[in-house]
Amino acid sequence: xxxxxxxxxxxxxxxxxxxxxxxxxxxxxxxxxxxxxxxxxxxxxxxxxxxxxxxxxxxxxxxxxxxxxxxxxxxxxxxxxxxxxxxxxxxxxxxxxxxxxxxxxxxxxxxxxxxxxxxxxxxxxxxxxxxxxxxxxxxxxxxxxxxxxxxxxxxxxxxxxxxxxxxxxxxxxxxxxxxxxxxxxxxxxxxxxxxxxxxxxxxxxxxxxxxxxxxxx
Amino acid sequence: xxxxxxxxxxxxxxxxxxxxxxxxxxxxxxxxxxxxxxxxxxxxxxxxxxxxxxxxxxxxxxxxxxxxxxxxxxxxxxxxxxxxxxxxxxxxxxxxxxxxxxxxxxxxxxxxxxxxxxxxxxxxxxxxxxxxxxxxxxxxxxxxxxxxxxxxxxxxxxxxxxxxxxxxxxxxxxxxxxxxxxxxxxxxxxxxxxxxxxxxxxxxxxxxxxxxxxxxx
Numbered sequence: 001x002x003x004x005x006x007x008x009x010x011x012x013x014x015x016x017x018x019x020x021x022x023x024x025x026x027x028x029x030x031x032x033x034x035x036x037x038x039x040x041x042x043x044x045x046x047x048x049x050x051x052x053x054x055x056x057x058x059x060x061x062x063x064x065x066x067x068x069x070x071x072x073x074x075x076x077x078x079x080x081x082x083x084x085x086x087x088x089x090x091x092x093x094x095x096x097x098x099x100x101x102x103x104x105x106x107x108x109x110x111x112x113x114x115x116x117x118x119x120x121x122x123x124x125x126x127x128x129x130x131x132x133x134x135x136x137x138x139x140x141x142x143x144x145x146x147x148x149x150x151x152x153x154x155x156x157x158x159x160x161x162x163x164x165x166x167x168x169x170x171x172x173x174x175x176x177x178x179x180x181x182x183x184x185x186x187x188x189x190x191x192x193x194x195x196x197x198x199x200x201x202x203x204x205x206x207x208x209x210x211x212x213x214x215x216x217x
Numbered sequence: 218x219x220x221x222x223x224x225x226x227x228x229x230x231x232x233x234x235x236x237x238x239x240x241x242x243x244x245x246x247x248x249x250x251x252x253x254x255x256x257x258x259x260x261x262x263x264x265x266x267x268x269x270x271x272x273x274x275x276x277x278x279x280x281x282x283x284x285x286x287x288x289x290x291x292x293x294x295x296x297x298x299x300x301x302x303x304x305x306x307x308x309x310x311x312x313x314x315x316x317x318x319x320x321x322x323x324x325x326x327x328x329x330x331x332x333x334x335x336x337x338x339x340x341x342x343x344x345x346x347x348x349x350x351x352x353x354x355x356x357x358x359x360x361x362x363x364x365x366x367x368x369x370x371x372x373x374x375x376x377x378x379x380x381x382x383x384x385x386x387x388x389x390x391x392x393x394x395x396x397x398x399x400x401x402x403x404x405x406x407x408x409x410x411x412x413x414x415x416x417x418x419x420x421x422x423x424x425x426x427x428x429x430x431x432x433x434x
Contacts, residue, residue, distance in 0.1 A: 013388070013426060014402035015232045171230070173390060175417050175426055177408030185231035191394030200392050202419035209230060209392055209424075 002140055003147045003167035004074075006157055007066030009184070010035040010172045010206075016181035017154040023082050027095050034176045038206035039063055048101070059203045066170065071146025072139040073102050074132075076156030077110040080125070087114050094125065105142040107135045109156055132159050154182040161192040166213070169195055173207040219357055220364045220384035221291075223374055224283030226401070227252040227389045227423075233398035234371040240299050244312050251393045255423035256280055265318070276420045283387065288363025289356040290319050293373030294327040297342070304331050311342065322359040324352045326373055349376050371399040378409040383430070386412055390424040 011017050012035055019029030026032065039045045042063045043054035054060070081092045094100055099120040107126050114127040128135040139148045150160055160166050169192065171184070185192075195211035202208065228234050229252055236246030243249065256262045259280045260271035271277070298309050311317055316337040324343050331344040345352040356365045367377055377383050386409065388401070402409075412428035419425065 175414035179408030191396030197392035200421055202424055204417055207419055207424040
């Protein structure tokens with residue numbers, strides 16, 4: 001069965017996955033960009049933006065690992081955009097321009113229904129209003145044999161962790177402090193049960209910790 | 218001037234420096250011992266307990282770095298013991314037996330006065346009731362040219378961080394989740410101001426992040 005995996009999810013040393021006050025100019029919240037400096041320094045991420053140079057060490061390997069082999073993505077509504085409450089119209093189509101980097105079906109968790117739509121490059125956005133399990137079922141159906149990436153944000157990941165549905169949790173701890181924002185490990189009524197450390201590596205810019213759910217024998 | 222330094226302060230991946238429900242049987246709170254597995258695996262820490270073997274890599278180097286060169290220690294009352302409120306008597310002399318591993322003056326932050334006393338090996342415990350700045354002044358006086366180690370717990374470190382008095386913050390992130398307990402980066406009204414990353418290294422058991430206050434030019 002395809003796995004539900006969180007990849008390259010960056011948090012600050014004080015635990016925040018995004019800064020406060022997300023808006024059009026701050027998709028990652030105020031200060032949130034600093035969490036991703038390690039990614040912006042990798043060769044693969046730079047190539048994606050047609051920039052030269054970049055590091056090809058452990059950060060690069062981990063970044064690439066998180067970008068391939070997925071048949072569907074699930075994300076929370078705040079990762080899709082800054083709009084809260086009812087959709088005023090259908091003009092908002094995500095942060096990513098005409099051709100989002102997903103190239104597969106993306107399931108957006110929301111309380112507010114909206115028709116699916118397709119973008120250039122094979123990304124289709126679907127809006128799921130009946131909860132995280134329904135979204136996972138639809139993503140599995142869409143992904144076939146491929147895995148499903150759980151993109152974020154913090155609240156979406158918390159809900160899947162709490163339900164015990166996450167098979168891999170790869171977080172990247174950046175050596176910065178945000179002080180405020182969206183904490184990843186919050187609202188869990190305890191820790192994320194059942195995940196065990198599978199890999200711990202670091203570069204001067206970031207620490208990668210991969211937790212996995214042990215496969216039943 | 219001698220520096221105030223936090224060394225080898227272990228936190229879980231979800232940010233806890235100690236588990237909940239500290240008592241006589243759980244000096245580090247329930248589950249708190251798992252934060253220190255990396256230290257128990259080092260050659261130097263094992264030698265301290267007359268045990269053979271152990272790893273001599275980065276964890277060992279960092280552990281040793283945190284154990285030498287200090288002329289005084291400051292700690293919060295909960296790190297000194299499980300007793301809350303007034304001291305019922307003077308029988309509690311810390312967790313560490315007859316010969317505590319400090320071998321220098323230790324200043325315990327408390328709201329409840331108590332006479333100083335000396336233990337075998339040169340450790341003297343002093344009880345400071347007039348706040349963190351007074352404790353730091355006394356520790357500086359006692360330490361002379363040596364640095365001062367700020368031992369913990371989370372609350373004591375928070376108070377010094379908030380006051381901008383910490384010169385070095387070395388935390389060790391263990392790849393475990395506690396789910397509950399004492400969070401280190403809490404009650405700070407924002408991040409710890411002015412500390413910048415100086416070193417980031419990891420072993421398979423732990424990540425070491427050293428933050429320092431840049432020395433004014």
